[in-house]
Amino acid sequence: ETFTFPNSFIFGAATASYQIEGAWNVDGKLPSIWDTATHRQPSNDVFDGLTGDEAALSYYYWQKDIEALKNANLTMYRFSIAWTRVLTKNQQVNQKGIDYYNTLINDLIAEGITPMVTLYHWDLPQYLQDIGGWMNSEIVKYYEVYADLVFKSFGDRVKIFITFNEPSVFCDHGHNYAEHAPHIWTYDSVGGILCSHHVLLSHARAYRLYQEKYLAAQNGKVGICLNTGFSYRGNGSVPQDTVERAIQFYFGRYTNPIFSETGDYPQVMRDAIDQKSKQQGRSFSRLPTFTAEEVQMLKGSADFLALNYYSSGMVYPISFDPTIDPVHHDSEVAGFSDPDWKVARSSWLYQVPQGLYDLLNWIRTKYNNPDVYISENGWSDAPLTIEDHDRIEYMRLHLAAISKAITDGCNVLGITVWSLVDNFEWMRGYDERFGIYAIDLNDPDRNRTPKKSVSYLRNVTNSRTVEAENDEIFVVKVYPMPAE
Numbered sequence: 001e002t003f004t005f006p007n008s009f010i011f012g013a014a015t016a017s018y019q020i021e022g023a024w025n026v027d028g029k030l031p032s033i034w035d036t037a038t039h040r041q042p043s044n045d046v047f048d049g050l051t052g053d054e055a056a057l058s059y060y061y062w063q064k065d066i067e068a069l070k071n072a073n074l075t076m077y078r079f080s081i082a083w084t085r086v087l088t089k090n091q092q093v094n095q096k097g098i099d100y101y102n103t104l105i106n107d108l109i110a111e112g113i114t115p116m117v118t119l120y121h122w123d124l125p126q127y128l129q130d131i132g133g134w135m136n137s138e139i140v141k142y143y144e145v146y147a148d149l150v151f152k153s154f155g156d157r158v159k160i161f162i163t164f165n166e167p168s169v170f171c172d173h174g175h176n177y178a179e180h181a182p183h184i185w186t187y188d189s190v191g192g193i194l195c196s197h198h199v200l201l202s203h204a205r206a207y208r209l210y211q212e213k214y215l216a217a218q219n220g221k222v223g224i225c226l227n228t229g230f231s232y233r234g235n236g237s238v239p240q241d242t243v244e245r246a247i248q249f250y251f252g253r254y255t256n257p258i259f260s261e262t263g264d265y266p267q268v269m270r271d272a273i274d275q276k277s278k279q280q281g282r283s284f285s286r287l288p289t290f291t292a293e294e295v296q297m298l299k300g301s302a303d304f305l306a307l308n309y310y311s312s313g314m315v316y317p318i319s320f321d322p323t324i325d326p327v328h329h330d331s332e333v334a335g336f337s338d339p340d341w342k343v344a345r346s347s348w349l350y351q352v353p354q355g356l357y358d359l360l361n362w363i364r365t366k367y368n369n370p371d372v373y374i375s376e377n378g379w380s381d382a383p384l385t386i387e388d389h390d391r392i393e394y395m396r397l398h399l400a401a402i403s404k405a406i407t408d409g410c411n412v413l414g415i416t417v418w419s420l421v422d423n424f425e426w427m428r429g430y431d432e433r434f435g436i437y438a439i440d441l442n443d444p445d446r447n448r449t450p451k452k453s454v455s456y457l458r459n460v461t462n463s464r465t466v467e468a469e470n471d472e473i474f475v476v477k478v479y480p481m482p483a484e
Protein backbone atom coordinates (compact mmCIF):
# COMPACT_ATOMS: atom_id res chain seq x y z
CA GLU A 1 0.00 0.00 0.00
CA THR A 2 1.15 3.55 -0.73
CA PHE A 3 0.93 6.04 2.14
CA THR A 4 1.03 9.73 1.27
CA PHE A 5 1.84 13.01 3.03
CA PRO A 6 0.14 16.35 2.47
CA ASN A 7 2.26 19.10 0.91
CA SER A 8 2.22 20.99 4.19
CA PHE A 9 3.85 18.09 6.09
CA ILE A 10 7.42 18.99 7.13
CA PHE A 11 10.34 16.57 7.21
CA GLY A 12 13.30 17.44 9.42
CA ALA A 13 15.85 16.10 11.87
CA ALA A 14 16.66 16.69 15.54
CA THR A 15 19.65 16.96 17.87
CA ALA A 16 20.38 18.32 21.35
CA SER A 17 23.11 20.59 22.67
CA TYR A 18 24.96 18.30 25.07
CA GLN A 19 24.79 15.39 22.65
CA ILE A 20 26.44 17.16 19.69
CA GLU A 21 28.09 20.49 20.51
CA GLY A 22 31.25 19.57 22.39
CA ALA A 23 33.20 22.69 23.47
CA TRP A 24 31.95 22.01 26.97
CA ASN A 25 33.99 24.77 28.62
CA VAL A 26 34.58 27.20 25.75
CA ASP A 27 33.66 30.90 25.41
CA GLY A 28 32.23 31.24 28.90
CA LYS A 29 30.13 28.08 28.89
CA LEU A 30 29.50 26.86 32.43
CA PRO A 31 29.34 23.22 33.50
CA SER A 32 25.98 21.50 33.28
CA ILE A 33 24.82 18.49 35.29
CA TRP A 34 25.89 16.29 32.38
CA ASP A 35 29.41 17.72 32.47
CA THR A 36 29.46 16.90 36.17
CA ALA A 37 28.05 13.42 35.59
CA THR A 38 30.46 12.50 32.81
CA HIS A 39 33.50 13.91 34.61
CA ARG A 40 32.93 11.78 37.71
CA GLN A 41 36.01 9.89 38.91
CA PRO A 42 37.11 7.15 38.99
CA SER A 43 34.23 6.09 36.72
CA ASN A 44 31.41 8.01 35.12
CA ASP A 45 29.30 4.85 34.69
CA VAL A 46 28.76 5.70 31.02
CA PHE A 47 28.76 2.43 29.04
CA ASP A 48 31.97 3.23 27.14
CA GLY A 49 33.33 5.65 29.73
CA LEU A 50 33.19 8.56 27.25
CA THR A 51 31.76 12.08 27.58
CA GLY A 52 30.12 14.82 25.52
CA ASP A 53 33.21 17.03 25.85
CA GLU A 54 33.66 16.87 22.08
CA ALA A 55 30.87 14.69 20.61
CA ALA A 56 30.11 15.85 17.04
CA LEU A 57 31.89 19.17 17.69
CA SER A 58 28.89 21.02 16.30
CA TYR A 59 30.01 24.13 18.18
CA TYR A 60 32.67 24.36 15.46
CA TYR A 61 31.10 22.33 12.65
CA TRP A 62 27.51 23.61 12.62
CA GLN A 63 27.89 24.29 8.91
CA LYS A 64 28.44 20.57 8.36
CA ASP A 65 25.12 19.95 10.10
CA ILE A 66 23.39 22.41 7.80
CA GLU A 67 25.00 20.78 4.77
CA ALA A 68 23.80 17.40 6.06
CA LEU A 69 20.23 18.68 6.39
CA LYS A 70 20.29 20.13 2.87
CA ASN A 71 21.77 16.98 1.41
CA ALA A 72 18.95 14.93 2.96
CA ASN A 73 16.36 17.39 1.62
CA LEU A 74 15.15 18.21 5.13
CA THR A 75 13.56 21.58 5.82
CA MET A 76 13.30 21.69 9.61
CA TYR A 77 16.03 21.44 12.23
CA ARG A 78 15.19 20.82 15.87
CA PHE A 79 18.14 21.66 18.11
CA SER A 80 18.44 22.75 21.71
CA ILE A 81 20.07 25.70 23.39
CA ALA A 82 22.55 25.10 26.18
CA TRP A 83 21.36 27.19 29.12
CA THR A 84 24.96 27.11 30.33
CA ARG A 85 26.19 28.91 27.20
CA VAL A 86 23.90 31.91 27.29
CA LEU A 87 23.60 32.91 30.97
CA THR A 88 26.19 33.44 33.67
CA LYS A 89 25.79 32.37 37.28
CA ASN A 90 24.52 35.80 38.26
CA GLN A 91 21.98 35.73 35.45
CA GLN A 92 23.85 38.00 33.04
CA VAL A 93 24.00 37.39 29.30
CA ASN A 94 26.99 35.51 27.92
CA GLN A 95 27.15 37.16 24.53
CA LYS A 96 29.44 34.56 22.96
CA GLY A 97 26.84 31.89 23.58
CA ILE A 98 24.12 34.07 22.07
CA ASP A 99 26.36 34.74 19.07
CA TYR A 100 26.82 31.02 18.42
CA TYR A 101 23.08 30.37 18.25
CA ASN A 102 22.47 33.54 16.25
CA THR A 103 24.90 32.34 13.60
CA LEU A 104 23.34 28.88 13.52
CA ILE A 105 19.81 30.27 13.23
CA ASN A 106 20.76 32.80 10.54
CA ASP A 107 22.60 30.19 8.50
CA LEU A 108 19.68 27.75 8.74
CA ILE A 109 17.19 30.36 7.60
CA ALA A 110 19.47 31.40 4.74
CA GLU A 111 19.27 27.79 3.52
CA GLY A 112 15.49 27.64 3.82
CA ILE A 113 15.55 25.42 6.92
CA THR A 114 13.06 26.22 9.70
CA PRO A 115 14.61 26.26 13.19
CA MET A 116 12.66 24.50 15.94
CA VAL A 117 14.30 25.38 19.25
CA THR A 118 14.19 23.34 22.45
CA LEU A 119 15.01 25.41 25.52
CA TYR A 120 15.82 22.53 27.83
CA HIS A 121 17.18 19.18 26.73
CA TRP A 122 18.46 17.93 30.10
CA ASP A 123 21.62 20.09 30.56
CA LEU A 124 20.78 22.06 33.70
CA PRO A 125 23.47 24.50 34.89
CA GLN A 126 25.35 22.81 37.72
CA TYR A 127 25.06 25.94 39.89
CA LEU A 128 21.27 25.45 39.84
CA GLN A 129 21.61 21.79 40.72
CA ASP A 130 23.66 22.92 43.68
CA ILE A 131 20.54 24.59 45.09
CA GLY A 132 18.33 21.58 44.45
CA GLY A 133 17.69 21.88 40.71
CA TRP A 134 14.24 20.77 39.58
CA MET A 135 13.29 19.68 43.09
CA ASN A 136 13.48 23.28 44.37
CA SER A 137 10.46 25.46 43.56
CA GLU A 138 12.78 28.49 43.07
CA ILE A 139 13.85 26.91 39.77
CA VAL A 140 10.66 28.28 38.20
CA LYS A 141 12.01 31.84 38.48
CA TYR A 142 15.40 30.89 37.08
CA TYR A 143 13.78 29.11 34.14
CA GLU A 144 11.59 32.13 33.42
CA VAL A 145 14.65 34.41 33.26
CA TYR A 146 16.29 31.95 30.86
CA ALA A 147 13.16 31.59 28.71
CA ASP A 148 12.81 35.36 28.56
CA LEU A 149 16.36 35.67 27.25
CA VAL A 150 15.79 32.98 24.61
CA PHE A 151 12.53 34.51 23.36
CA LYS A 152 14.05 38.01 23.33
CA SER A 153 17.26 36.97 21.59
CA PHE A 154 15.96 34.57 18.95
CA GLY A 155 12.19 35.01 18.70
CA ASP A 156 12.41 37.47 15.82
CA ARG A 157 13.54 34.50 13.66
CA VAL A 158 12.56 31.38 15.59
CA LYS A 159 8.82 30.72 15.41
CA ILE A 160 8.65 27.31 17.07
CA PHE A 161 9.82 26.93 20.67
CA ILE A 162 9.74 23.78 22.80
CA THR A 163 10.06 24.51 26.51
CA PHE A 164 11.18 21.05 27.70
CA ASN A 165 12.31 17.75 26.25
CA GLU A 166 10.87 14.60 27.85
CA PRO A 167 10.35 15.57 31.50
CA SER A 168 9.33 11.99 32.32
CA VAL A 169 12.83 10.82 31.42
CA PHE A 170 14.92 13.49 33.13
CA CYS A 171 12.64 13.68 36.17
CA ASP A 172 12.25 9.95 36.78
CA HIS A 173 15.66 8.71 35.66
CA GLY A 174 17.50 11.67 37.17
CA HIS A 175 15.62 12.03 40.48
CA ASN A 176 14.09 8.63 41.28
CA TYR A 177 16.53 6.01 40.06
CA ALA A 178 19.86 7.89 39.85
CA GLU A 179 20.32 6.58 36.31
CA HIS A 180 20.73 9.95 34.60
CA ALA A 181 22.18 13.28 35.71
CA PRO A 182 21.91 14.56 38.41
CA HIS A 183 22.01 10.93 39.61
CA ILE A 184 19.72 11.35 42.57
CA TRP A 185 17.85 8.47 44.15
CA THR A 186 14.78 9.34 46.19
CA TYR A 187 12.44 7.21 48.19
CA ASP A 188 8.92 6.67 46.81
CA SER A 189 9.53 8.76 43.67
CA VAL A 190 9.37 11.97 45.67
CA GLY A 191 12.20 13.56 43.69
CA GLY A 192 10.71 12.75 40.30
CA ILE A 193 7.28 13.96 41.38
CA LEU A 194 8.67 17.31 42.60
CA CYS A 195 10.74 17.66 39.44
CA SER A 196 7.67 17.10 37.23
CA HIS A 197 5.64 19.57 39.27
CA HIS A 198 8.21 22.34 38.90
CA VAL A 199 8.78 21.57 35.24
CA LEU A 200 5.05 21.95 34.60
CA LEU A 201 4.97 25.28 36.42
CA SER A 202 8.11 26.48 34.62
CA HIS A 203 6.60 25.50 31.29
CA ALA A 204 3.36 27.36 32.00
CA ARG A 205 5.17 30.48 33.19
CA ALA A 206 7.31 30.52 30.05
CA TYR A 207 4.24 30.02 27.85
CA ARG A 208 2.34 32.87 29.54
CA LEU A 209 5.41 35.10 29.36
CA TYR A 210 5.59 34.53 25.61
CA GLN A 211 1.88 35.30 25.20
CA GLU A 212 2.10 38.51 27.18
CA LYS A 213 5.45 39.88 26.10
CA TYR A 214 6.40 38.45 22.71
CA LEU A 215 3.46 36.97 20.81
CA ALA A 216 2.18 40.22 19.30
CA ALA A 217 5.54 41.13 17.81
CA GLN A 218 6.95 37.67 17.10
CA ASN A 219 3.88 35.60 16.29
CA GLY A 220 5.51 32.28 17.18
CA LYS A 221 4.29 29.06 18.77
CA VAL A 222 5.32 27.53 22.07
CA GLY A 223 4.85 23.88 22.97
CA ILE A 224 6.29 21.11 25.11
CA CYS A 225 7.94 17.84 24.11
CA LEU A 226 6.57 14.74 25.83
CA ASN A 227 7.46 11.12 25.24
CA THR A 228 5.52 7.95 25.70
CA GLY A 229 4.90 4.56 24.24
CA PHE A 230 1.39 3.25 23.80
CA SER A 231 0.37 0.51 26.17
CA TYR A 232 -1.44 -2.70 25.26
CA ARG A 233 -3.17 -5.38 27.29
CA GLY A 234 -0.57 -7.94 28.31
CA ASN A 235 -3.09 -10.76 27.95
CA GLY A 236 -6.76 -11.33 27.41
CA SER A 237 -7.66 -10.91 31.07
CA VAL A 238 -5.95 -7.54 31.60
CA PRO A 239 -8.66 -4.94 32.12
CA GLN A 240 -8.71 -2.00 29.74
CA ASP A 241 -8.43 0.40 32.66
CA THR A 242 -4.92 -0.94 33.35
CA VAL A 243 -3.92 0.21 29.89
CA GLU A 244 -5.42 3.62 30.50
CA ARG A 245 -3.83 3.92 33.94
CA ALA A 246 -0.40 3.17 32.45
CA ILE A 247 -0.76 5.98 29.94
CA GLN A 248 -2.20 8.42 32.48
CA PHE A 249 0.63 7.89 34.96
CA TYR A 250 3.36 8.12 32.35
CA PHE A 251 2.04 10.66 29.86
CA GLY A 252 -1.18 12.06 31.35
CA ARG A 253 0.68 13.55 34.30
CA TYR A 254 1.91 16.17 31.80
CA THR A 255 -0.77 16.15 29.11
CA ASN A 256 -3.76 16.33 31.45
CA PRO A 257 -2.69 19.63 33.11
CA ILE A 258 -1.87 21.21 29.73
CA PHE A 259 -4.14 19.72 27.06
CA SER A 260 -7.29 18.45 28.81
CA GLU A 261 -10.50 20.39 29.33
CA THR A 262 -10.41 19.85 33.09
CA GLY A 263 -6.72 20.56 33.65
CA ASP A 264 -4.72 19.43 36.70
CA TYR A 265 -3.23 15.99 37.28
CA PRO A 266 -5.26 13.00 36.06
CA GLN A 267 -7.82 12.07 38.69
CA VAL A 268 -6.61 8.46 38.73
CA MET A 269 -3.15 9.68 39.70
CA ARG A 270 -4.41 12.16 42.29
CA ASP A 271 -6.53 9.47 43.95
CA ALA A 272 -3.84 6.80 43.90
CA ILE A 273 -0.98 8.88 45.27
CA ASP A 274 -3.15 10.61 47.89
CA GLN A 275 -4.44 7.26 49.06
CA LYS A 276 -1.05 5.55 49.08
CA SER A 277 0.55 8.45 50.91
CA LYS A 278 -2.11 8.08 53.57
CA GLN A 279 -1.66 4.33 53.68
CA GLN A 280 2.06 4.92 54.27
CA GLY A 281 1.22 7.03 57.29
CA ARG A 282 2.16 10.34 55.68
CA SER A 283 0.39 13.49 56.83
CA PHE A 284 0.28 14.92 53.29
CA SER A 285 0.30 13.55 49.78
CA ARG A 286 3.55 12.97 47.91
CA LEU A 287 1.84 14.55 44.90
CA PRO A 288 1.81 18.35 45.36
CA THR A 289 -1.33 20.32 44.65
CA PHE A 290 -1.69 23.05 42.05
CA THR A 291 -3.54 26.16 43.21
CA ALA A 292 -6.65 27.09 41.25
CA GLU A 293 -4.62 29.83 39.55
CA GLU A 294 -1.89 27.38 38.61
CA VAL A 295 -4.45 24.99 37.13
CA GLN A 296 -5.69 27.84 34.94
CA MET A 297 -2.17 28.95 34.04
CA LEU A 298 -1.32 25.41 32.90
CA LYS A 299 -4.56 24.67 31.08
CA GLY A 300 -4.14 25.42 27.38
CA SER A 301 -0.49 26.42 27.82
CA ALA A 302 0.72 24.88 24.57
CA ASP A 303 0.15 25.75 20.92
CA PHE A 304 1.22 22.26 19.91
CA LEU A 305 2.39 18.97 21.34
CA ALA A 306 5.88 17.84 20.37
CA LEU A 307 5.69 14.06 20.67
CA ASN A 308 8.72 11.79 20.95
CA TYR A 309 7.77 8.25 20.03
CA TYR A 310 10.14 5.31 19.92
CA SER A 311 8.43 2.17 21.21
CA SER A 312 5.47 0.65 23.05
CA GLY A 313 4.81 -2.00 25.65
CA MET A 314 2.40 -4.60 26.97
CA VAL A 315 1.04 -3.97 30.46
CA TYR A 316 -0.52 -5.93 33.29
CA PRO A 317 -1.73 -5.02 36.77
CA ILE A 318 0.42 -5.56 39.84
CA SER A 319 -0.29 -4.80 43.44
CA PHE A 320 1.23 -1.94 45.40
CA ASP A 321 4.74 -2.79 46.53
CA PRO A 322 7.03 0.07 47.55
CA THR A 323 10.14 -2.00 46.88
CA ILE A 324 9.73 -2.05 43.10
CA ASP A 325 10.21 0.52 40.34
CA PRO A 326 8.54 3.64 41.74
CA VAL A 327 6.73 4.61 38.54
CA HIS A 328 4.93 1.30 38.54
CA HIS A 329 4.50 1.30 42.26
CA ASP A 330 2.06 4.20 42.25
CA SER A 331 0.26 3.16 39.07
CA GLU A 332 0.13 -0.53 39.95
CA VAL A 333 1.03 -1.38 36.38
CA ALA A 334 4.06 -3.26 35.05
CA GLY A 335 5.14 -3.73 31.46
CA PHE A 336 7.00 -6.07 29.17
CA SER A 337 7.94 -6.28 25.50
CA ASP A 338 6.92 -8.97 23.07
CA PRO A 339 10.07 -10.97 22.26
CA ASP A 340 8.80 -11.27 18.67
CA TRP A 341 9.16 -7.52 18.16
CA LYS A 342 12.32 -6.45 16.41
CA VAL A 343 14.78 -4.79 18.78
CA ALA A 344 17.39 -2.11 18.06
CA ARG A 345 20.89 -1.77 19.48
CA SER A 346 19.20 0.00 22.39
CA SER A 347 17.69 -2.77 24.50
CA TRP A 348 14.52 -0.75 25.22
CA LEU A 349 13.79 0.07 21.59
CA TYR A 350 11.37 -2.39 20.02
CA GLN A 351 9.84 -1.69 16.63
CA VAL A 352 6.11 -1.12 17.25
CA PRO A 353 4.79 1.32 14.61
CA GLN A 354 1.24 0.46 15.62
CA GLY A 355 1.91 2.22 18.93
CA LEU A 356 2.50 5.51 17.16
CA TYR A 357 -0.68 5.16 15.12
CA ASP A 358 -2.77 4.26 18.18
CA LEU A 359 -1.17 6.96 20.31
CA LEU A 360 -1.86 9.69 17.76
CA ASN A 361 -5.50 8.68 17.64
CA TRP A 362 -5.66 8.49 21.45
CA ILE A 363 -4.32 12.06 21.60
CA ARG A 364 -6.75 13.21 18.91
CA THR A 365 -9.80 11.92 20.73
CA LYS A 366 -8.64 12.74 24.25
CA TYR A 367 -7.46 16.30 23.70
CA ASN A 368 -9.59 17.67 20.90
CA ASN A 369 -7.06 17.02 18.16
CA PRO A 370 -4.15 19.33 19.00
CA ASP A 371 -1.42 20.16 16.49
CA VAL A 372 1.33 17.57 16.87
CA TYR A 373 4.91 17.43 15.67
CA ILE A 374 6.68 14.09 15.94
CA SER A 375 9.75 15.72 17.44
CA GLU A 376 11.73 12.48 17.76
CA ASN A 377 11.51 9.01 16.28
CA GLY A 378 14.49 6.91 15.38
CA TRP A 379 16.45 3.68 15.53
CA SER A 380 19.86 2.82 16.95
CA ASP A 381 22.51 0.61 15.46
CA ALA A 382 26.19 -0.19 15.93
CA PRO A 383 28.86 2.48 15.38
CA LEU A 384 29.66 3.19 11.74
CA THR A 385 26.81 1.13 10.27
CA ILE A 386 26.45 2.83 6.92
CA GLU A 387 24.11 0.28 5.30
CA ASP A 388 21.41 0.99 7.88
CA HIS A 389 18.60 -1.12 6.45
CA ASP A 390 16.99 -1.62 9.85
CA ARG A 391 16.72 2.16 10.31
CA ILE A 392 15.17 2.49 6.86
CA GLU A 393 12.57 -0.13 7.72
CA TYR A 394 11.81 1.55 11.06
CA MET A 395 11.43 4.95 9.38
CA ARG A 396 9.30 3.54 6.58
CA LEU A 397 6.85 1.83 8.96
CA HIS A 398 6.60 4.78 11.36
CA LEU A 399 6.08 7.21 8.51
CA ALA A 400 3.32 4.93 7.21
CA ALA A 401 1.74 4.91 10.69
CA ILE A 402 1.82 8.72 10.74
CA SER A 403 0.33 8.97 7.27
CA LYS A 404 -2.47 6.61 8.32
CA ALA A 405 -3.15 8.70 11.43
CA ILE A 406 -3.31 11.85 9.30
CA THR A 407 -5.87 10.11 7.09
CA ASP A 408 -7.90 9.46 10.25
CA GLY A 409 -7.87 13.21 10.91
CA CYS A 410 -4.93 13.57 13.32
CA ASN A 411 -3.28 17.00 13.03
CA VAL A 412 0.30 15.87 12.57
CA LEU A 413 2.28 18.74 11.08
CA GLY A 414 5.68 17.18 10.61
CA ILE A 415 8.50 15.01 11.89
CA THR A 416 12.06 15.67 13.00
CA VAL A 417 13.80 12.29 13.01
CA TRP A 418 16.26 11.41 15.76
CA SER A 419 18.91 12.08 14.90
CA LEU A 420 20.69 14.16 12.29
CA VAL A 421 24.14 12.92 13.30
CA ASP A 422 25.56 10.21 15.54
CA ASN A 423 25.90 11.66 19.01
CA PHE A 424 26.43 11.08 22.72
CA GLU A 425 23.63 8.72 23.73
CA TRP A 426 23.64 9.66 27.43
CA MET A 427 24.58 6.73 29.68
CA ARG A 428 25.13 4.53 26.61
CA GLY A 429 27.89 6.82 25.37
CA TYR A 430 28.65 6.32 21.68
CA ASP A 431 27.74 2.64 21.60
CA GLU A 432 24.20 3.20 20.31
CA ARG A 433 24.14 5.34 17.19
CA PHE A 434 20.95 7.12 16.14
CA GLY A 435 22.30 9.40 13.38
CA ILE A 436 21.32 9.30 9.74
CA TYR A 437 24.88 10.56 9.31
CA ALA A 438 27.75 8.57 10.79
CA ILE A 439 30.51 10.22 12.78
CA ASP A 440 33.88 8.62 13.32
CA LEU A 441 35.14 9.83 16.68
CA ASN A 442 38.70 9.32 15.47
CA ASP A 443 38.18 11.87 12.72
CA PRO A 444 39.21 15.30 14.07
CA ASP A 445 37.14 16.97 11.33
CA ARG A 446 34.07 14.99 12.32
CA ASN A 447 32.94 14.55 8.73
CA ARG A 448 29.31 13.60 8.49
CA THR A 449 29.07 10.44 6.36
CA PRO A 450 25.59 9.80 4.98
CA LYS A 451 24.13 6.44 5.88
CA LYS A 452 21.85 4.68 3.41
CA SER A 453 18.83 6.18 5.23
CA VAL A 454 19.75 9.62 3.91
CA SER A 455 19.00 8.62 0.32
CA TYR A 456 15.85 6.84 1.51
CA LEU A 457 14.67 10.02 3.24
CA ARG A 458 15.49 12.04 0.15
CA ASN A 459 13.23 9.76 -1.89
CA VAL A 460 10.44 10.06 0.68
CA THR A 461 10.61 13.84 0.77
CA ASN A 462 10.63 14.02 -3.02
CA SER A 463 7.76 11.61 -3.60
CA ARG A 464 5.91 12.39 -0.35
CA THR A 465 5.00 8.71 -0.17
CA VAL A 466 6.10 5.54 1.60
CA GLU A 467 5.25 1.93 0.80
CA ALA A 468 4.14 -0.43 3.57
CA GLU A 469 1.77 -3.28 4.26
CA ASN A 470 -0.77 -3.01 7.06
CA ASP A 471 0.49 -6.19 8.71
CA GLU A 472 3.96 -4.62 8.99
CA ILE A 473 2.47 -1.77 11.02
CA PHE A 474 0.02 -3.72 13.17
CA VAL A 475 2.32 -6.03 15.10
CA VAL A 476 0.67 -6.16 18.51
CA LYS A 477 -0.67 -9.53 19.61
CA VAL A 478 -2.03 -10.56 22.99
CA TYR A 479 0.42 -12.81 24.84
CA PRO A 480 0.16 -14.75 28.08
CA MET A 481 1.00 -12.75 31.16
CA PRO A 482 4.65 -13.24 32.22
CA ALA A 483 5.36 -14.75 35.63
CA GLU A 484 5.35 -11.99 38.26
Ligand SMILES: CCCCCCCCCCCCC/C=C/[C@@H](O)[C@@H](N)CO[C@@H]1O[C@H](CO)[C@@H](O)[C@H](O)[C@H]1O
Pocket residue numbers: 016019165166169227228229230231246247250251308310311312313314315335348376418424425426434
Ligand atom coordinates in the same frame (compact mmCIF):
# COMPACT_ATOMS: atom_id res chain seq x y z
C1 LIG B 1 2.22 4.32 28.47
C2 LIG B 1 3.20 3.84 29.08
C3 LIG B 1 3.73 2.63 29.35
C4 LIG B 1 3.79 1.72 28.29
C5 LIG B 1 4.82 1.32 27.77
C6 LIG B 1 6.07 1.16 27.52
C7 LIG B 1 6.88 2.02 26.68
C8 LIG B 1 8.04 1.35 26.20
C9 LIG B 1 9.11 2.28 25.92
C10 LIG B 1 10.26 2.01 26.76
C11 LIG B 1 11.12 3.19 26.96
C12 LIG B 1 12.05 3.08 28.11
C13 LIG B 1 13.20 4.02 28.20
C14 LIG B 1 13.00 5.25 27.56
C15 LIG B 1 13.88 5.74 26.76
C16 LIG B 1 13.61 6.85 25.85
O1 LIG B 1 12.36 7.35 25.94
C17 LIG B 1 14.65 7.87 25.91
N1 LIG B 1 15.99 7.37 25.75
C18 LIG B 1 14.34 8.79 24.87
O2 LIG B 1 15.21 9.88 24.91
C19 LIG B 1 15.25 10.57 23.73
O3 LIG B 1 15.65 9.67 22.78
C20 LIG B 1 16.94 9.67 22.22
C21 LIG B 1 17.36 8.24 21.98
O4 LIG B 1 17.39 7.53 23.17
C22 LIG B 1 17.89 10.48 23.08
O5 LIG B 1 19.14 10.51 22.52
C23 LIG B 1 17.29 11.87 23.19
O6 LIG B 1 18.15 12.78 23.78
C24 LIG B 1 16.04 11.80 24.01
O7 LIG B 1 15.28 12.97 23.85
